[in-house]
Amino acid sequence: MDVFDHYAPFIQNYIYEHNWQTLRPIQVAAAEEIFETDHNVLLSASTASGKTEAAFFPILSEIYEEPSDSIQVLYIAPLKALINDQYDRLTDLCVDTNIKVWRWHGDVAQSQKRRMLKKPSGILQITPESLESFMINKHMDIPRLFHGLKFIVVDELHSFLRSDRGGQTFSLIERISKLANINPRRIGLSATIGNLDAASKFLGAGSRHATVAPKVQNDRQVWRLSMEHFYQTNPQAASEDFDPAEIVEPKTDKAPALADPGIGYIFEHTRGKKCLVFTNSREECEAVCQELREYCRYNHEPDRFLIHHGNLSPALRETAEQAMKDEDSYMTTCATATLELGIDIGKLESAFQIDAPFTVSGFLQRMGRTGRRGDPPEMHFVMREEHPESRTMLPDLIPWSLLQGIALVQLYIEEKWVEPPEPNRLPYSLLYHQTMSTLASSGEMTPAELASRVLTLSYFHNVSQDDYKVLLRHLLKTDQIQRTENGGLILGLAGERVVNNFKFYAVFQENEEFSVHAGSEELGTIVKPPPVGDKIAIAGRVWVVEYIDRKRHQVYCHGVEGRIPAYFGDVPGNIHPHILHRMRKILNEKTMYPYLMKNAKARLTQVRDTCNIAGLPQKQLINLGGKMWAFFPWTGSYAFLALERLIRIKCSDRLNLRGFNSSRPYYMEFAMDATEEEFFKILKEEAAKDFNPMDLVYPKEVPVFDKYDEYLPDELIRKEFAESVLDVKEMKGCVAQM
Template sequence: MDVFSRYAPFVQDYIYNHGWHNLRAIQVAAAEELFNTDHNVLLSAATASGKTEAAFFPILTDLQEHPANSIQCLYIAPLKALINDQYDRLTDLCQDTGINVWRWHGDVSQSSKRRLLKHPSGILQITPESLESFMINKHMDIPHLFHGLRYIVIDELHSFLRSDRGGQTFCLIERLSKLADVHPRRIGLSATIGNISAASKFLGAGSDYQTVAPKVNSTGQVWRLSMEHFYKTDPQASADNFDPAQLIGPKTDQAPELADPGIGYIFEHTRGKKCLVFTNSREECEAVCQELRSYAEYNHEPDRFLIHHGNLSPALRQTAEDAMKDEDANMTTCATATLELGIDIGQLESAFQLDAPFTVSGFLQRMGRTGRRGNPPEMHFVMREEHPESRAMLPDLIPWPLLQGIALVQLYLEEKWVEPPRTNRLPYSLLYHQTMSTLASSGEMTPAELASRVLQLAYFHNVSQDDYRTLLQHLLKTNQIERTPAGGLIVGMAGERVVNNYKFYAVFQDNEEYSVHSKSEELGTIVMPPPVGDKIAIAGRVWVVEDVDRQRHQVYCHEVKGRIPAYFGDVAGDIYPKILQRMRKVLNETQMYSYLQGNARARLTQMRDTANIAGLPDNQLINLGGKMWAFFPWTGSYQFLALERLLRIKCADRLNLRGFNSSRPYFMEFAMDCNEAEFFQIIQEEASKDFSSLDLLFLKEVPTFDKYDEYLPDELVRKEFADSVLDIAGMKKLVMQMALDYQRAHGQK
């Protein structure tokens, strides 16, 4: 098939005008599927490979050839910033074609939204939360707006694969399709899909069409990758045999008092370049930006550092994005995952990552921010730790971020492995949310009709009718829903307070936020504002609180010099078992990975020597002296949590367990009266027993884990935690393998 000639003339002109001499393989493969079949299509290819154009060139061709007075393509993205970026690209592509491109989120003007509602057409770009609002508040307009919907494009699909936000998105897609009586094809875009089969199944769940993922032969990609280690104070790990040539640039010779050498390393190696510095939390992002600005001030250099995270005001985030797009501005932006996804921020020279991200997917996405326009991707890990105290025990002598970073890189280099979707969960929190959303949008429904609408959504395939009946009975008791005289169900008084709050549109956890203002400028949001006179950190600077308006949730402040920690609420990350298993293998190997720099090589050698002397990693239970032990399961967060509870609930009495301390998912420390052989025998015996998953919950424990758990009956909260959070099957298998390994190592049968 001659793909180019099949494109609409305006698409051909766009290709000519941009000087493209040929189409990329992903664009040819996508066009053949979209033009010649009715399949759903998963387009998985490297960042900057042309996936967006691969999807939209055929879609736009179809839209021009078959116009309709309806939204014909729905584009769903996880971030408003990504929508804004793609809006500009698509608007440019569709100029003078008659195909309208619309966007709908909190920052879009009401006049633009009114025009869409009056004259629906073309492409609508939206976030899951805005789509939820749409379904509730514009319910009666859905058939009119979407009766000609033919395509749904889900960008950055990988970001939806392991959370209830993804479940919400696909529930909304199914609900909208049924309400508008349409059967749109789904097109998923992602640069970091590991298990193509599982992701395809997730993308197509509840759809009328087969889902395919075109195979594209990718050319070998060159990476520029380094990983360096720093203690936060000298001496460094390679102090005895330090070779300056091992660094990727000059070492800083001027630093503020008590400065962090790792931050100094970043300061020097971003000078005169356009870079991103990724952190794993908003707090760390603020701290790093403050420190980098201190370096600039100390060295009498202009401030060249920007900041970008979810708690900043849209204006400040936009300032950072615009500066990064400016080809002449050599600025460095400190960021969280908000710049991890596919926003076009111009020609970046390199990315820096402080410590290790939680996932291979995150590592690949962050590195993929660089390497555009023909240059190889470039990322530099900077691992930092405090010098261990002289009396520190074994677990504290291991640089876990360094070990984790090596494991993430090696898993992809060796196996091209990326985390698979989370499936087979019991998503009761989302079940509550979609139940309330359905009632709020549709009005009175019989229990049977409501159950039919909600339980038939593909994401709830594991939820039984008995469990749903239990939920509805509880919601009636708590006045979340009410029964009408005719026997129907409607949203109750207590439920109205939940549903009518704008925060209801999101299924991810949020904190009680206060907007921060300095004069006329909005800086962003914080949680738990301090008393008047205290300091806060936001936007990479320090401010003194002048006033707190708790009724309006506003904080007023003025800027001062200095550095203090920031706090935006708890951030949790779960790590997949395969990553911990590869970390264990790193300890056991003798090879020195080519991307490690001088300090990192020295620190890895020290770590391996320390582990070898202690008996790690072959032995998973290490005596720390007397009756104190350290236990290294080498497994992921959810199996680790289940094992932790097996020890504390099922084995504690037999082991006489006490002084239990856990650093999830790396190690546990405790005192016990048993020896090593007795420990493995006892945990094997207890794990092999036939017990309910609920037996690994503490007495009267109701572990709220997801946003809407507080509105669920206790029995469903406990069941969801036991069956969906605790990986008990994986834990049992792990325990049996550990016991078997111990027996083999000690010549036992």
């Protein structure tokens, strides 16, 4: 079909005005599916390939001729910043039309929200949490607001594939569709989908439309990629005469305290450029930003570093976003995953990644922030490590982050592999949440009616009616819900307290947070404020606490110079087995990967030699001296956890195991009386037995993992941990191959 002719006139004008010579393959494929079929469509193409236009050019053309007194397009995105960015792009696109673009999240003014509720039309952009709030607080308005809904666009679909947040999002889509009696088509957008079939199945679950993922030939991508390794003090791996003064010349007496060569490398290589520095946690983000700013002070240079993470105030986040978009700005922003997703932050020259991310998907997204104006994507890994002490044992001599970084890159280069969806088999925490949300929005209903509303949602297809009865009985017992005289169910007093808190809308784990203020400026939030007079780190600076208002959860402070660690709560990372398999292969290869820099090459050569002498990676059990052993399973986080349990619960007595210690998912250390042969014989025997996964849960253990587990009966928490967290199948396969 001639796609251009099918576009609405204002879309054609937009293309002319922007001097587009041709449409990209993904734009043609998307238009053909959206115009000519009634399919759900998954659009997967590289970053900056025009996916947003690919989806919205035909969608806007479809609704342009058919005005409605209903929202016609629901756009769901994982981040407020992404919504704000796309709001500007869509508003610009629709400027000469009657198509309204609305956004709805916590930072949007109430006056705008009231206008949308009064006259719904066009496109509504929203986060999953705001959609949950909508479902509860605007329940009676849903049919009026959405009766003409034609399309639901889910942006950055990959970020929803492996979490309860994705389950929540698609449960809400199903609930809205039933309530408004509609059958909208779903359009998913992502740059980092590995298994298209699995992702398509996830996108289409519970929909009455077939789901397709057009395969398009992307242009061959060129990457600018480097990976360098730094010990945090000299000497470095490549040479003994490495001098941090080559990187940054100190101009004050205090400079030696700053001589962290890895940070110095980033400081020097971001000068005069617009860059991003990614870290894997908010704590590290704060520490790195503080240190880079100190380099500026000590070198008498203007501060050229910004910071962006989820605990900062909207004002500070938006300041960083605007500076990134400013073509004349040469600031560098230290960030977490908040800038990993599709915000268009202008022409960035480079991204730096400190240590390895947990996923191939995260690596691709972060690198994809660069190279958006015709230049290749550019990323520089900076792997940091402390010098080992003279008595350090073998497992601590291995630079795990360096191996992990190489594995992430090689898996995509060699196989185009990205983590597949992981539909949570028994998502009881989300089951509680959606049960309470359904009762809060709909009011009294019979147990059978409640079950028919909740258990029929696709995400709960593995939850049995018996399990649901166990849950409801527990909720009645704990006053989360209560029975009326008519035999119906409503929220109980304890349940009201949970649901009426604004934090109920989110299903991801949150810490109890205090907002931090310096004068009239709100800086962001922290967890567990220290006593008055102590220091805190936030917004890349250090502050002294003046006063804590525990009732209102507010902290007041003033700024000082210096550096201290920040704390925002734990950041767990789940690493897929395939990544560990590739890490093992790296130790076995002689290949020197072309993106490795001088120190990284030397460090990789060192560790290969060290492991070769010890018998790694062929041998998986290494004697550390006497009866001490190190065990290297080379499997993912959750299979590793299952294997840890198998050894400690089922093998311990037979091995006379003691002094057990593990660094998940890399290695375990322990003392035992058994020989190497006896260890593997016992391990294989126990793994081969047909045992219940519940056997791997300690007798009185209630392993709370998810946000609402505290409201669940112990038996369901234990069951979910055993059957959904512990990867027993992968573990058994891993042991069988040893």
